[in-house]
Amino acid sequence: MTGVSAGSGIAVTGLRKSFGDLVVLDGIDLDVPAGTTFSLLGPNGAGKTTAVRILSTLIGFDSGQVRVAGHDVVTEPDAVRASIGVTGQFSAVDDLLTGAENLALMADLNHLDRATGRRRAGELLERFELTAAAGKPASAYSGGMRRRLDLAMTLVGDPRVIFLDEPTTGLDPRSRRTMWQIIRDLVAGGVTIFLTTQYLDEADELADRIAVLDHGRVVASGTAAELKSGLPGGHVRLRFADLAGLDAAARTLPGASRDDEALTLQVPGDGRVPALRALLGRLEQAGIEVDELSVHTPDLDDVFFALTGRPAATDEAVR
Template sequence: MRNSAITVSGLRKAYGDKIVLDGIDLDVQAGTVFSLLGPNGAGKTTTVNVLTTLMKADSGTVRVAGHDIATDAKAIRSVIGVTGQFAAVDELLTGQENLQLMVDLQRGGSSDGKRIAKELLARFDLVESAQKQASTYSGGMRRKLDLAMTLVGNPQIIFLDEPTTGLDPRSRRTMWEIVRGLVADGVTVFLTTQYLDEADQLADRIAVLDQGRLVAEGTSSELKRQVPGSHVRFRFTSMTELEAAARVLPGSTRDDEALTLRVPSDGGTKAMRGLLDRLDEYSIDAEEFSVHTPDLDDVFLALTGHSTEVAK
């Protein structure tokens, strides 16, 4: 079994009368991607700031890599890396100079600093642009350089706060591949994002935060099954079978032209077994079946009360 990389209990934070975090609980397993999803203003960045020792909580307990954030913040900082919403690179320096600066700051000018910088430039496909000023980099290149700088200290846990906001689709997918590579190397990734499709691609577990409260948690499939609209679609080879199935599966919707039957269901194993057993009981054969779950807009609207257009 994996150990917990991050545990949070009863975390609260307020600014005056505005409650930003209202008693959230989290358990992030080591060597996984945990995604905190939510619209703008949900409290995602505040959560990251607290977990990375940049901000003190009003109450609650937090342990990161086994260290208590209230008593051992220095130890936590030594094992984490943070990439914020905006790339923290010096635009007047080249890519290599940015990396070398970070190496010098973290490793005190160690003799292997140049080697480390060179390896990271190669890993993030920045060798050709290494001698160019960061001001000439595209948004995706800046993001890659920023993450490379974060990896200088070989962190056990990396916090990525909305790392692909504003990036084009190709750059987003490049970042996804980088994240997958980090996890394959045993790194734990705490990812905050506005996009369920990003969490869907990367996260082992997802927590949905809205107005400072966790409104749902689970795998991407589990979250989608919570939203009304999930259904199983059966297709039959004859009208006779379609009519027979419609009689024995209450609440179903027929499409006579396509010979299909839509049955409300969460798509889980138990529900599917029940539907198939029901058809088998009446000797009805379906040529094929498929499970359909809500899309990004459906999930966001149901869980947070906001469409994805509002969340972006």
């Protein structure tokens, strides 16, 4: 694939996958620089889960090239598995074990010696603020604590690439923001994060780059700002104290849409500071006072709907 950087955490070229006559991935290209967060968005059945399963070596594919953490998933699957961690929507935590025992189990599965495993478990318990609960059974953990423990278990093997599937589903706002900070800290430490999420605000908050997948194809990719800036629909909403003010403003701003009942004008614009200054300057020069001003810019929900013709999905289909 042209444009794939030497420092790619994940590099995908022409990836195709079908189940019988159903084409699920139709030649997708992805380039995720190492040490960044990438989010793959798409409606139900778009192929997100299939893509993650291929990248994590769980299933094969029909054609294309896939490299993860610098390793080819076909010729070097063991090296890929040793370099990645996968945290699914549903926790892999064993409720019958304590937090410390869950981490010790993962250390054994990663073939760490006893001393190294204990040290690694202790570091992760402290890092994820679980030290006080280390001796409690996981069944007694809150949702946020379980998510943190699940991610800590993924990190026992020190993966360089982590696939996060719906990492904050069901969490309260405080726990969501705690998880977001953990993800940022991982990326700051050089880890590559591949994020699938139903929360578009989460992708907006965390992802360095985003790709939108629809009908097996990448229909758009870029930063959140780039995706949003490509959409029309941004506007400034002005509200006035009375109908006289609204009439005067409408004459001054002939391209605006008015709402007499709400005493508002909707003026097309991107909401940037220079444009706002110019707008308010025109009104001030005409002696018109604005009672209230608000700015609307397209968000990722708008991007998603414009690209797929559907609102954001709330559940991921099997494929």
